[in-house]
Amino acid sequence: MVEAAKPAVVEAATPVAEAPKPAVAEATKSTLLEVLPSVAASMDSTQVSRRVPEAPTAAPKTSLPAASPSQQADDRIAASFAAGSVVSPGFGDDEADHVETVAFRVGRALPKVNQVPAPPLPITTATPSVAREESTERRSERFAPSMPVAHIAAHFTDAAPKPASTSFRSLLQRSVALRPRG
Amino acid sequence: MATRLHPLASAVTVDLSHGRIELKTPSVDRAVAVPTVWLARAIAALGDELVPLAKSLADSVANDAAIILDGTADPTPEEVAYAIALALGQRGLGTCAFERYGDALTLLWNSPPSTHADFHRFAATLVAQVVSEVTRVQTQAAVLSTHADGITLFLGSEAACDLVRERAGRGESGPQILATLLGGASA
Numbered sequence: 001m002v003e004a005a006k007p008a009v010v011e012a013a014t015p016v017a018e019a020p021k022p023a024v025a026e027a028t029k030s031t032l033l034e035v036l037p038s039v040a041a042s043m044d045s046t047q048v049s050r051r052v053p054e055a056p057t058a059a060p061k062t063s064l065p066a067a068s069p070s071q072q073a074d075d076r077i078a079a080s081f082a083a084g085s086v087v088s089p090g091f092g093d094d095e096a097d098h099v100e101t102v103a104f105r106v107g108r109a110l111p112k113v114n115q116v117p118a119p120p121l122p123i124t125t126a127t128p129s130v131a132r133e134e135s136t137e138r139r140s141e142r143f144a145p146s147m148p149v150a151h152i153a154a155h156f157t158d159a160a161p162k163p164a165s166t167s168f169r170s171l172l173q174r175s176v177a178l179r180p181r182g
Numbered sequence: 183m184a185t186r187l188h189p190l191a192s193a194v195t196v197d198l199s200h201g202r203i204e205l206k207t208p209s210v211d212r213a214v215a216v217p218t219v220w221l222a223r224a225i226a227a228l229g230d231e232l233v234p235l236a237k238s239l240a241d242s243v244a245n246d247a248a249i250i251l252d253g254t255a256d257p258t259p260e261e262v263a264y265a266i267a268l269a270l271g272q273r274g275l276g277t278c279a280f281e282r283y284g285d286a287l288t289l290l291w292n293s294p295p296s297t298h299a300d301f302h303r304f305a306a307t308l309v310a311q312v313v314s315e316v317t318r319v320q321t322q323a324a325v326l327s328t329h330a331d332g333i334t335l336f337l338g339s340e341a342a343c344d345l346v347r348e349r350a351g352r353g354e355s356g357p358q359i360l361a362t363l364l365g366g367a368s369a
Contacts, residue, residue, distance in 0.1 A: 143259030143280040145267045168259040168280070172319050175287035175338045178363060180345040 143168075193272040205273060211242075213273075218295040226300035236304050240311030243269045247316050266312060281334075284364045289313065289323070292332045302333070306343075309335050327356030336360070 194213070195204045205211040225232050246269035251257050257265070259280045267277035276293035289309055295301065302325040310323035323335045324343035327350070334356055336346045342363060349359045 139282075140284075141259075141282045143263050143282070145264035145277065145279065146258070146260035147264060166259060167256045168262040169256060169317050169319055171259060171280075171282060171287050172313070172317055172321060172337060174285040175282075175336075176319065176321055178285055178338050178342050180342055180363060181365060 194274075222296035222298050222301045225304045232304045233307050236307035237311050240308050240315065243273070243275075243308070244312045244315035246272065247312065251316070262316060266316065269312075276332075283360050286360050286364055287337045288326060289335045289337055290332055291335065294333050297328045297331070297333055305333055306335055310337070313337060325350060326359060336363075338363075 193206055195206060196202075197204065203213040203215055205213045225235070228235060243266070247262075247265040250265040250268055251261060254261060259282075263279050267279070270291075271277050275295060276291055278292060279290045281288045281290055291305065291309065294305060306323040306325055310321050313319075313323070314321045321337050322340045322343040323337050324346040326334045326336045326346055328334070336343065336359075338346075345363060346359055349362065350356075354362075
């Protein structure tokens, strides 16, 4: 139904503000009578003239400036920037969503986890120099608390058992056994 | 290490209505908050009297550390570090970690009350006493080096600690001192 009415509306809207002349309506009617007798039989010139004012008017188009659509968009965005307002993408809602989705995907293009460089080890300024000067025979180690002290405040259930480490007492005894030269 | 549920959250209670600060570690101790600068000055003014003061505090810290270790027969360095760090931390005395260079074992005292030279003797006495009590291995300590927010103390024999003190007093760096020490014969 809508499709059938569309040609008449569009043709009538072309002269924009003027109502269609009876002669034009009659000519249209006679043409349609030849092609679509059944449609023409139900067609009445008064209906056409009545529908003209309701037609989706194309008048604003005729009054648009000569600038291209892209130029208008640029101008609008520039004006928005100048006004300090949020710049709309200038599309319909669906299209704007699409634009945002694309931008979101681009923003998500992060490196893979295994490509992220590992953070530096928490070694104090006092630590490394000896370790570097030492040969591989003299390994240096750091023994931090077996868990972060601050975590004790939380309700702590036992952590997973760690693999057995060196005995602290034996390390201490080796250090105590060191004697200065001479 | 079953006492990991040690209630650090309630270790310090500030009772403003009575103007009291209490340490619940694990016995209740009254505490007074003073700037650490004052503390370092007071300790330095004690002279030799700082030794019994340090040992008294060490007894308390070592006792808490032993409770945290919960009778672990032969604790690992990480476990000992945890126990002592927690016992220190509950008193606002910082935390600690151990480092090993060859056979030389050091204790890194992070966030101590002071890193000033006036505090070094007290720090060494305290650390030596705590480690000795926790491990039952007679140990001495000497400040090897200091950094922005910590002190590194060597743990070893009296003779080795004398050497560390002497060389540190001459301005040698910690790594240099350790290199000298490790270059000697190990018994």
